[in-house]
Amino acid sequence: MSEIRNRIEMAASPREVFDVVSDLAAWPRYLPHYRWIRVMENHPDHQLVRMACFRSVIPIDWVSRYHADAAKRELHFIHQKAFTRGMHVVWHLEPIRGGSATDVTITHEMGSVRNRMGRFVTDRIIGGFFIDYVATRTLGNFARHFAEKKAASLGK
DSSP: OEEEEEEEEEHHHSHHHHEEEEEEEEGHHHHHTTEEEEEEEEEEEEEEEEEEEETEEEEEEEEEEEEEEETTTEEEEOOOOOGGGTOEEEEEEEEEGTTTTTEEEEEEEEEHHHHHOOOIIIOOOOOIIIIHHHHHHHHHHHHHHHHHHHHHHOOO
């Protein structure tokens, strides 16, 4: 498994979803498993960020080169250090239901990690145990936020 994909439908337009998910500083407000996100460096075309969350009770953190591409509705993270160094993560937001909802896919490209760490460690531990768990909760919590927001606007 050199690639991990997680996807979910969110009850908001791609613009609404992009505006929320591209604001990394706000993630801990929406995502209870995230401890913090810190901007380490600001550059004209990207940021270097340190992100920290929990996998169940296990604290994990990583450093990524981050940039958001509003025209393509994509977020890009390239992991810079430790076990996931070189992993490229892309969030892709695609309009569905006439633009009133968004299909969100997160792709973790694991090729460079697998080459360095081996198949078992990459697929079972890094990918299966950590990444899939965190990505599933991240998407689920953002989707819940938009569903609750939509329900509130409809008076439900």
